[in-house]
Amino acid sequence: MNKVALITGITGQDGSYLAELLLEKGYKVHGLIRRASSYNTVRIDSALNSSEHLHLHYGDLSDSTNLIRLVKEIQPDEIYNLGAMSHVAVSFESPEYVADIDGMGTMRLLEAIRINGLEKKTRFYQASTSELYGEVREIPQKETTPFHPRSPYAVAKMYAYWITVNYRESYGMYACNGILFNHESPRRGETFVTRKITRSLANISQGLESQLELGNMDALRDWGHAKDYVRMQWMMLQQKVADDFVIATGKQISVREFVRMSALEAGISLVFTGEGVDEVATVSAVDRDKAPAVSVGDIIVKVNPKFFRPAEVETLLGDPTKAKQKLGWVPEITVEEMCQEMVQSDMSIAKQHMLLKSHGFDVSISLES
Numbered sequence: 001m002n003k004v005a006l007i008t009g010i011t012g013q014d015g016s017y018l019a020e021l022l023l024e025k026g027y028k029v030h031g032l033i034r035r036a037s038s039y040n041t042v043r044i045d046s047a048l049n050s051s052e053h054l055h056l057h058y059g060d061l062s063d064s065t066n067l068i069r070l071v072k073e074i075q076p077d078e079i080y081n082l083g084a085m086s087h088v089a090v091s092f093e094s095p096e097y098v099a100d101i102d103g104m105g106t107m108r109l110l111e112a113i114r115i116n117g118l119e120k121k122t123r124f125y126q127a128s129t130s131e132l133y134g135e136v137r138e139i140p141q142k143e144t145t146p147f148h149p150r151s152p153y154a155v156a157k158m159y160a161y162w163i164t165v166n167y168r169e170s171y172g173m174y175a176c177n178g179i180l181f182n183h184e185s186p187r188r189g190e191t192f193v194t195r196k197i198t199r200s201l202a203n204i205s206q207g208l209e210s211q212l213e214l215g216n217m218d219a220l221r222d223w224g225h226a227k228d229y230v231r232m233q234w235m236m237l238q239q240k241v242a243d244d245f246v247i248a249t250g251k252q253i254s255v256r257e258f259v260r261m262s263a264l265e266a267g268i269s270l271v272f273t274g275e276g277v278d279e280v281a282t283v284s285a286v287d288r289d290k291a292p293a294v295s296v297g298d299i300i301v302k303v304n305p306k307f308f309r310p311a312e313v314e315t316l317l318g319d320p321t322k323a324k325q326k327l328g329w330v331p332e333i334t335v336e337e338m339c340q341e342m343v344q345s346d347m348s349i350a351k352q353h354m355l356l357k358s359h360g361f362d363v364s365i366s367l368e369s
C-alpha cells in the first residue's frame with residue numbers, strides 16, 4: 001500500500017522539493033494550496049504534469065473546518081506542516097497574521113488529527129526554525145540551547161514548536177520539530193537574501209538592473225541546500241520514536257561573503273569599502289563574456305537602511321551532531337556549490353530576458369524586495 005502524505009506549504013520552496021521526494025518514494029501526495037488571483041503552482045507544475053499521485057486541495061491554515069475535513073478525507077499517514085508566512089522582515093508588518101498562521105495554524109492542524117481520532121496513525125512534522133534562537137545564548141546552537149525569539153515570526157514559531165511537543169506529550173502523538181537553519185536553492189523566494197543577491201547580480205551582469213540594495217551585510221548564517229533539508233524532514237518521520245532535531249551544516253558565512261561568492265560566479269570581482277550604511281561594493285575586475293554590462297569602477301552593491309529589521313538576528317550557527325548520530329544524516333551540498341547553482345540558474349533566466357528584450361519584447365523585472 002502506498003503511504004499517504006499531506007503537505008501544507010506545497011507551493012513553497014521546501015514543499016515542492018518534498019513533494020518530488022515523496023512521489024519518488026511511491027507516496028500519494030496531497031497538498032494544501034491557497035486560492036490566489038493568479039497561478040501560484042509554478043514550483044510544482046512539473047510534478048503535477050508528471051505524476052497522477054499528486055493531488056491539490058484548496059484551503060488555508062486559518063480555516064479549521066477546512067483542515068478537519070481534509071484530514072478526514074485524506075486520512076494521511078504523514079503530515080508535513082510547512083505552510084507559513086515565512087518572511088522574518090514582513091512579520092514585523094503583520095504580527096497578528098503571522099501569529100494566526102504560523103502559530104495557531106499549527107495547533108489547528110494538530111487538532112484536526114485529534115478530532116478525527118488519528119493520533120495513533122498520523123505522524124506530524126513541524127517546520128521549526130533556527131530563528132527560535134534569535135539572540136543566541138550559545139555557539140553553536142543545538143537542541144538544548146535556550147530560545148530567545150527576535151521577531152513576530154519567531155515568536156509565532158515558538159508557540160508552534162511547543163504545541164507540537166505538547167501534543168506529543170499529552171496525546172502520545174508522533175509529532176516532531178525539525179529546527180532547520182537557513183536553506184536555499186534556485187527555487188528560493190526572490191525576497192530572501194541569497195536569492196535576492198543571485199538574481200540581482202545575474203540581472204546586473206546582463207544589464208537588466210544596475211544596483212543591488214541590501215540591509216545588514218554583517219549578518220552571519222549557516223546556509224544549506226533545501227534538497228538536503230527536505231530529505232531530513234522525511235527521515236525524521238521514519239524513526240521509532242518521535243524526537244526534535246537541529247538541521248544545519250555547522251558552518252557559517254556573512255551576507256557580504258555570499259555577495260562576493262555570487263559575484264565571482266557571475267564573472268564580477270568586488271571590493272568592499274566604507275562601513276555601515278556607507279558600505280559599497282565596487283567592481284575591481286570583470287569577465288566580459290559572463291558580465292557584458294558591467295565595467296570596472298561601477299558601484300553595484302550598496303546598503304539601504306530600509307532593509308534593516310527592528311530587531312536583528314546577527315549570528316546563527318547550528319550543531320547537527322544529533323541528526324548525524326541518530327539519523328545518519330549528512331548534508332551533501334556545500335554553500336559554494338549551492339551558490340554556483342543559484343547564480344547559474346538566475347544567469348540563464350537573465351539571459352532569456354535579455355534575448356526577449358533584444359527582440360523588442362517588454363521585459364519588466366520586479367525589483368521590490
Ligand code: NDP
Binds near residue numbers: 014040179
Ligand atoms: P516559502 O515561503 O517558500 O513557502 C511557504 C508556503 O506556505 C507556501 O506554499 C505558501 O503558499 C504557504 N502558506 C503561506 N500562508 C499560508 C496560509 N495562510 N495557509 C496555507 N499555506 C500558506 O517557505 P519555505 O519553503 O522556505 O519554508 C517552509 C517552511 O519551513 C516554512 O514554515 C518556514 O517558516 C520554515 N523554515 C524555512 C527555512 C528556510 O530557510 N527556508 C528554515 C527554517 C524553517 P503560497 O505559495 O500561496 O504563498
Ligand code: GDR
Binds near residue numbers: 314
Ligand atoms: P532569515 O532569511 O531572516 O534568516 O529567515 P533572510 O534571507 O530574509 O535574511 C538573512 C539575513 O540577511 C540579512 N539581510 C537581508 N535579508 C533580506 N531578506 N533582504 C535584504 O535586503 C537583506 N540584507 C541583509 C537579514 O537581515 C538577515 O540577517 C529565513 C526564512 O526562511 C525563515 O522562514 C527561516 O525560519 C529562517 O531563514 C531560518
